[in-house]
Amino acid sequence: MNSELQQQLRNLALKRTIPFCYSCYQRAPAGVCKSCHSDDLMRLLPGHGCDYGLDWAIAAILREELTPVDIEEAFEDSMRSCYSEEVHVGWMSFDAVSVMKEMDPISWALAMSEWLEEEQSMNSLVMVEDRYYVISELKALL
Ligand SMILES: [Zn+2]
Incomplete structure (x- = not known):
């Protein structure tokens, strides 16, 4: 995959996910948790859960919205x-x-x-x- 496409997929995942503080278990859309002020945040993909990084979210979005090629x-x-x-x-x-x-x-x-x-x-x-x-x-x- 070329890096431009990789970047576009990351942007897609950023758009579809919301920063999430796992310790306080709440959304932190500003990028910093309002309660504990941590910026060590997961990403929440509504309907799929939360985790660190974006690769899992990219995979989940594609699995849900596209049909893989046989x-x-x-x-x-x-x-x-x-x-x-x-x-x-x-x-x-x-x-x-x-x-x-x-x-x-x-x-x-x-x-x-x-x-x-x-x-x-x-x-x-x-x-x-x-x-x-x-x-x-x-x-x-x-
Ligand atoms: Zn927090």
Whole structure:
């Protein structure tokens, strides 16, 4: 993920969360707790709880508002659009993708990881906390 996108995700999490003093268990929207004057504050994401840092909040917001990409399905769809022909064997016909997938699963898996790298380098997919998202959908949140 590029640093600009990372910063935008942090800004999103800052916007959606509220500073929270865990010792007094109250919100501290000003950035300093009114009761104990601490500025060592967690972030509260309403409906999700509170914790230090923003990465967990980013992950929670994305999980709630976006559908992660099923990589295997997306790769298969992409291959189907490239190899739409039918393969004839004897009296049977199969679609090329199913044949490739079943006849050489290692080559299939290799091609899938190359495709995934390519999608990421072309900025169409991005991985956030172990899940892949379509960048254009993610940017619509920002
Ligand atoms: Zn406090």
